[in-house]
Every structure is written in structure tokens, then in C-alpha cells.
Amino acid sequence: MKLSLRIWRQPDAQAPGEMVSYEIDEVSEDASFLEMLDVLNERLISEGDDPVAFDHDCREGICGACSLVIDGQPHGPQAATTTCQLHMRKFKDGDSIDIEPYRAGAFPVIKDLVVDRSAFDRIIQAGGYISAPTGTAPDAHAVPIPKQDADAAFSAAACIGCGACVAACPNGSGMLFMGAKVTHLSLMPQGQPERATRVLGMVAAHDDAGFGGCTNTGECAAACPKEIGLDVIGKLNRDFRKAAVRAA
């Protein structure tokens, strides 16, 4: 198939960027979206141009490295699918496609489609863990965990840290990402001792990093490739209120 692409090109963090048009022919419908960009890049290099920079690694939908806003949607049009798992058969011959980086205050552009998501790591540093230094653990069966809690914790822990939720949110909020981690850890008995300090620390780091507040638009959950639900934000808010009252 033949496609017209418009891609955001920006040489570095300081330089201004612009949408640049490219025509691309003979795209296989079996190719993934990123393989389509690989083919374009091979051509750009041969013509002596700078290839389009984008983040990616596993190409299996699990590492969270790929990003992109495709026709206005983080990770593109297919529900519950990362950009690397999106395949060209979802597009039609003759389509024009806009490809942009995530746009959010906390995720500055580094080059072309690559953004800096290190603010997510800083949120985890502020409490997104259970303190269990190596070698101090009791036997794994010492504390049984009800299956429904373990399953719910797993579903929240499935977040891949891709940042699509932030890119989709009109306020650039990181609440879905943060809620997923808080929910995972507060469902585990091992997570209880630090439950209050965790949520206070993470929320402060979130606000410091320049993420916006949540106004319940729900765009984040709609964009999330791992189908993390809005309920995790409710849980985060409840934990936060409880902890803040106690800290006051």
C-alpha cells in the first residue's frame, strides 16, 4: 500500500520542530508500524538524510519503550495495543497518517519522536517500592495472599510505564501510572507498613515533576495499552486522603 506520512521532526530539545511530509510506497500490510518506519529510515539514510528517531526495544508490547501519537492517539487507533504491536493492515492504501511525539509538560522532547520520561522513575524513587533488602525475606509461603487480591495486584502491576496515559490527558497528569503502582503495592500484605509514606511521597514527586492534576476525563484509561482502569485513581485518592489526614 501507499501512504502519505506527516512526521514531527525536531533536531534536538532546544530547536523548534515541524511536521514534514513523506510519501511511502509498497508498504506490506504484514509489517508492524515501526517496521514501516524502519523502511522509511532505510530510504532516508540512502538519500543522505537524517533518519527519524523514535524509542523502541522489545517490539512485543511489554517494555514500554515505544510511544508515538498516531493521528492524535497515543499508540494509534487499535485498542489495547502498543505502537510496536500495531500492524499496517489496520490502515488502508492511500491513507495519510500524522505521527507526533507525546506532548506533555513532564515529558520534554529530546529529538523527533523521542521524549524524556525519566519523571516516571522519579515517582517510583519517591516510594514506589517495598523495602525488602536482599536476604531478609521469610519463606514465600509464610503469608498467604487471597487469590483475588493477588490477581487484582497483578492487573495493576501490568502497567508498562509507557506514558500514553500522560500523553492522552488534557492536563498531562500521571495519575493512572501512579495509581497503578499504588494499587499493586497496597493490595499486598507486604506493602502495608509503607502504605501511607509511599502515597505521600509519590504524589509529591508527581507534582514536582510537572505532571498536571486529574479532572476525571478518562482519556488516560482509554489510551492505556494494558487496560489499566480508572478505579486505580480512585484507590490512589482514597489512600492519599487517609495518609494526608494522618500526617496532618
Place this chain on the structure above:
Amino acid sequence: MSTDFYREGAPALDTKAPAGPIAERWEKRRFSGRLVNPANRRKLRVIVVGTGLAGASAAATLGELGYRVANYCFQDSSRRAHSIAAQGGINAAKNYRNDGDSVHRLFYDTVKGGDFRSRESNVHRLAEVSTEIIDQCVAQGVPFAREYGGLLDNRSFGGAQVSRTFYARGQTGQQLLLGAYQALQRQVAAGTVDLHTRHEMLELIIVEGKARGIVVRDLVTGEISTELADAVVLATGGYGNVYFLSTNAMGCNVTAGWRAHRKGAYFANPCYTQIHPTCIPQSGEHQSKLTLMSESLRNDGRVWVPKKKGDDRHPADIPEDERDYYLERRYPAFGNLVPRDIASRAAKVVCDEGHGVGPGGLGVYLDFAGAIERLGKKAVEAKYGNLFDMYERITGENPYERPMRIYPAVHYTMGGLWVDYDLSSNIPGLFVTGEANFSDHGANRLGASALMQGLSDGYFVLPNTISDYLADGPFDALDETHEDVVAARKDVDDRISFFLNNDGDRTVDSFHRELGKIMWEYCGMERTDEGLRKAIGLIRGLKEEFYRRVKVTGKAEALNQELEKAGRVADFLELGELMCIDALHRTESCGGHFRAESQTEDGEAKRDDDNFSYVAAWEYGEDAPVLHKEALEFEYVKPTQRSYK
């Protein structure tokens, strides 16, 4: 012997494994190793390259112990290391099922599964430590699958006769890595670990015979800098991407290990490669990687090909008696559950004979029609729904209605830098953990053992063994102006400016693809003397052409993904040649290494214990590599021919 390609050096490397009863060796080593007192740990710097299971666990644990740690990865977050992609599970000899498992049985299975090409002492320690790993991960909040009573669930994996695999749906690697990642981030916040993401190690710094630092490039600004320390740990993962197409993440590479090899670290058993039988076949020339379909599918799916060559009927139109269920036919005892190496080669045989299905005839059917009839679609969906969805996303075909097409793909590399029992390479101060080292899996890795090894190395083994080395530190203070530091840095600068100034006309990827094809064809599932000799010639030619024609756009002082790839492919070209030389010299078949000349009458792999019961540790040589042999002794598990008939 093909001495025109290599020289033979002194044998018998010192493995430092303690003697005595095998179950007491690890205890003995921990006691004999010297400790560093807590106040002195603050004065000792350790570099850990890599944030996968092996690297993040080591960096976090060393930080907790009070060492000053500098930790590196090339991804934008340490959580994205390739370990995140592991699906199936992690083994541990907990015997929670009371089904006869034990440390000794896990040890036995791993030595046998490795086709008697691993070191007994190391494997036994791995089996011992396995139980502590699960405790540790549960304490961190890893959400393993549980039963209704609240206890941990286990499954049998990769043909094991006991249920010893712990798992978190199909995302075990993700959950284990997030546990280690969180422990690591906690140390970053505590100030014990300096974490550098988007940084790539490009050279090892050796001063007076000791590993003392690394040269790194900041992948965002392009700045080259050095990091100096008392010891260096490489936890940089496997090198399956030498084949271009593999189940590895796109960034996986051998550069850190290869640079160390060029500086004197031995590379052991480079040709031992695991080829996984159940991957989605290639769909065209644009293909950038291959996707694994979990091994668990073989529990319910039946593998077959049409009996008629080139039969392109819809699979549903091919009647039962015109199908060849070749695994069930050839291996009646194990059927579809034979180990990975055997299932992969059997698929290659039927496809080579012209029975393959799908594009290029490179595929076999994995059919769930029987399972759906027997268990109902609902039950199949509950078990494999995620995988079926992934298959459909990639191929556009619905596996509930049409059998999956699968084909083997490169998955894991058992070879790696040589290490002794302490996980130290032959360069003092250079330690290697995880997939990057060669230890523990011999010539074939069992399913769910890589995660176990990475975490065993990082949480429990290295933090204990490295103290014996660091007890002699801190070593003489060094600074950037030391001649060896300056020289290492200059090598990096020169390589970068070479690539950017080369007046070439071929892309890096085009070379990588071509190398991959050579490796897959001649050093893949089946290897021959003739093919390997040919491959060595082709790789040498390709390398020469690479330096003449490679074209790298952009600048050094900026994010430049082409430049990153160019350095990695340059190292893959050299590694590929060494892999072929190793495969050529090992004229026996063992595990993942199948030499066509060494097979039994019915086409099975034939080991040659009289001549090849050793680890091949290769020393870098400008003209030809030098082979050092570490003899393997089997005191507890006596070598036998594996049989799955």
C-alpha cells in the same frame, strides 16, 4: 582439526570451585571468602553495567550493603531491560507440590538438560539458591500466580516431570524485573546507586592488569566520559541478535562483552545457541524481529505438516490421514513436549524436505482444534487467550479457526564471557552475571532457568563473592589523565569518528541483515564443516565491505541511533566469526549445537565425551583466536545420551 583458524593454548583454567561434597561447596566458599567491613564499603566503587534481572538485582543489593555503585543501561529507563519480556516463569526447588522435587533434582535436571557441558559446582549452587529467590521476590511484592487457598501456584514447564515453575500470568519476567527495578530505585533515592540511563558502555578500562573502569557514551548528548572504580560487573545480556532476527529486543547486543574480550577476557562456548521451536514465522523482508509464542502452547497444541510436499490447501481441507504429526511419530514418549532443541530441529527437517507451510515454506502448524473440541473454546481461551490475541495482532489470522503457523527462532545464548565459580572473568576485577556469562546452562538451557540464574547471580552469588576481591581495595586512586584511561577513551573517539567520516553507501541494517542470514544458514540449527568454513569466509568478506561501505548519518554530539547500531554491528561481525570457529572446532553434536556429521543412525545428536567434555574458552588474538580448555568433571551426574523416544 581446523588449526588454520585458531591456535590451542594452555589448558586447565582455575575455576576456583571448592572441592568436597557438592552440597557443601557454596557454604564453604562463602565462609572462606573475605568480607569487607561495613565502614570500608563506602570507600569502594563498583560499576554495574546492565539493569536486567542480573544487573538490577546486583546493583540494588550492593547498594544495600553500602558499596558505592554506578549502574548503566542504554534504554531510557532501567525498567525496560530485555528481561522484561520473559513470559513463562522461573524455576525453584521449593517442592511446594510435594511431587518429589529437591535441590538435587533441579541440579540433576539442569546438568542433564545442558547435555553435560556445564560445571557441576555452579549448577548445584544455582539449585540451592533458587528457593531464596522466590522468598525475596515475594517480599518485594511480586504478584505471582496463587491458588484459591492463597498459596503460590506452580506449573510444569519445558517438559519437567515436577511442577517447580513459579509464574505471573504470561509476564513473569516483567514482574520479577519490576521487583528488582523498584529495589534499585529505592537505592537510587538512598544515594547508594548512581543510575545512568541512555548511556552505553563502549570500552573497558584496564590498569595494571585489573578492570578499573569503563568508557561510556551519553546517548542523548553524545558526550564521551569515563567512570572509574574498584571493580566492574557486566550484566549486559545475551547476543542472539548476531542473527539479526531473534526473539531478543532490538537493542540487545554484545558490545560490552566483546570489548572486554578484545581486552583479554575469555569468551566461552560462543556457538551454543538456543533456538526456540515456537515463534511466529517471518512474514517478509521488512521483518525486524521474531516473536515468541510461549512454550506452554505445546501442552495442548499438536504440531503437524501436510504429508504431501508443497500442499497449499487450507489446513482444514487436509484430511487427518494426509497430515504428519511428526513429533508424535518420531518421539512417541514425549510427543509434542520434547525439549526445545529437538523440536526445533525436527521442524527444520520437515521444512527442508518441502513439507513446510506459509510464506517460503518456513512454518509448521500448531493446531488447537483437538484441544478446543476436548476442552471447549472457553477453556482454551482462559489458558491461552493473551497469546492467541497476540498471534492474531501480528499475523491477522484467527488461531481459534485456523492452526497457528510457527517456526523456530534464535532465542537465547548459552555462551558468554568465561567466569570462575566466583563469577569473575580471567581479568581480575571484571565480573560477569546473567545471560552475559557462560555458566550454568551448558549446551542447552531449560525453560524457566534464565530468570533463576540472573537473579541468583545478582541477589545472592555476586554480592558474596565480590567481597573477597574488594577486600584488597580500595585500589590506587586513578584519574582521567592516566595513560590507560586516555588510551581507552581515544579508541572510542576514533571508532566514532571513523563511522561518521566514512564515505559509504550501505546502511548499517543492511549489513546486519546479511550477517544474520549467514549465521542462520550456516551456524543455526544444523552446522557442517563445509558450511562453517564457507560462513567464515563470507563473514570476513562482509566485515571488509562493512568498513569500506557503511554509511552513518548524523553527528557524534547528539542522539544518533545509526551510530549506536554501527558500533554494535561492528562487534557482531567479529563475534559471528568466532562463533563459527567454535562451532567448526567442536565436531560433536551437543545440546543446541548440532553437527550434521555427528548424529546417530536415526538422526539424533551424538555427543563425543571422550574428546569434547570441556568448556572452550577463547582468548582474543589479532590473527587467530587461542583456545583454552576447561575440562569438565562429572562426579554426581554421570553423562548419558539423552533420549526422548
